[in-house]
Amino acid sequence: MNTLGLRLFTRLARGLLGLVLLGNVAAAPVLQLVSTEYPPYCGSELPEQGVFTALTRAAFKAAGFETRVVFRPWARVLAEARAGQHDAVLAVWYQAEREQYMVYSDPLWVNRIGFYARAGETHPVHQLSALKGLRIGIVRGYANPLEFEAADLGGEAAVDDLTNLRKLQAGRLDLVLIEQALAAHLLKTQLREAAGQLVWLEPALASPPLYVTLTRGKPQYRKHLAAFNRGLAEIRRNGEYARIVQRLLGPLAAP
Template sequence: MGLRILLLTALLCCAAGPLAQDKTIRLASLDWPPYTGKDLHEGGTATATVRKAVEREGYRLEVSFLPWEEAVEATREGRFDGYFPEYYSKEVLKDFDLSRPIGTGPLGLVEHVSAPIEWSTVENLSVHTIGVVSGYVNTAKFDQLVAAGTIKTEASATDLENILKVAQKKVPAAVVDSLVLDYLVRTAPELRGKGDQLKMNSKLLEDKKLHVVFARTPSGTEARRVINTGLAGGGQ
C-alpha cells in the first residue's frame, strides 16, 4: 500500500509539471518601452502589471527579453509559458490562449508633420505604403487588407526603424502605439533633433487591449490560470 501511495504521489507531481513545483512563471517579452524592456523600471508598465498579478497568487515571474519573432516562436515551441504584450487576433488564437487584458495601447499612424495623411476608412490607406513591424499584429481590418494586397506595407524589425523611415520620408506613415512613439522621441539617440518632424495622425486605428499569450502546454495553461486570477484581484 505504501509503495502504491508513493507511486501515485510521483505521478501527480509529474502531471503538475515544473510550474507547480517551483511556482515560477516564465514569459518571453521584448524591448517595447514604455510597456516592456530589460532596462526599464520594473521591466516596464506591462511587466509590472503582470508581475503584480503573479505575485498576488504566490508565484514568481521570470521574464526573458528577446526579439519579437523569437519570443513568439520560443513560446510556440514550449520554451516559455507565454509571451507578452500582444493584441487579440484570430490568428494568435489559432496557436495560443490569451489572458485577461493587462492594459490598453492607442494604436495609430506616425506621420511627417509636413505631409499629414487624410483618411476616413482603413481602405483609404491603400494609396500609401505603410511601415509595419515584422511579426506584429495590427488591427483585424488593416491586417486583412494587407493580406489581400490592398494595403502596401514595408516591414522593419523595430518601431524605431519605422519611425526613422517616416522622419526621413522613406515611407509616409508607419503603424505605432502613440505611447511608444512618445517614449522613443524622448529617449532614442537616433531620434534626437527629429521629434519636431513627427506626429501621430489625428485618427487612431484602434485603442487596443494588451494581453499575455500562453502556450498550450500544461505549464502554459497553469500560468494562464494564475495570471487571470491575479488580474481579477486574487483568489481569496
C-alpha cells in the same frame, strides 16, 4: 540555573522557535515568464523591464506568485512556448492558431495602432480611402491591421519602426503606420531631435488587446491562468495598475 544562564536559555529557545516558524512558512512559488524586446512594454534594459512586465508581475504577486522574466527573440519565444519551457508569455496579440499551445488571460493592455505624420500636416486618417497615393511607412514582416490591408494602401516597407520615423522626419514618407506608445518611446529615447516635429493622428486605426498567455505544456496552467486574472482584477480595483502606468509611462493614459 542562575539569572544569566536563564537569560541565555530564553534567547536560545526564542531563536530556535523563530527558525522553526520560518521553516514552516512556504516560499511563494516562482513562475518563469518569457518575452521579447518590445519597448516601452517589455525590455530587459527598461525600468522595471517595461510597463507590461511590471503590470504582469504585480498581478501575479497579488495572487501569491513571484516571477522571473527572460527575454528572447520573438520566433524563439513562440518555439519555447510550444515546447512548454515557460509558464507564461508576455505581450501577445490574439491569434486563433496559438490556442493550440497557449491559453489567453483577460486583456492586460490595449495597443493603439495608427498613423504618425509631420507636425502641421493633416491627413484624413478616419477615411482610409482618402489616403491612397500617400507614401506610408510600414515594417517588413509585421502583421498590419486588417483595416489597413483591406484599404489596399500598399506601403513602403522598412526594416524597423525607427527607420520609418527617420524617413518621415526627412520628408521621404507622408505617414508612418506604428503603435502609439512605441513611437513615443522611440521619439523620447532614440530620435529626440524629432520629438516636436512628428505627431500622432487621431483616431487610432486599430486597438488590439495585449494578453499574457499561459502555456498548455505546464500541468498547472489553468490554476495559473485563474490566479493571474484574479490578481489583475485586484490591481485594477486597488489602483496599483494605474500607479504603475503613471510611474512608467507618464502622460500616456492607462487603457
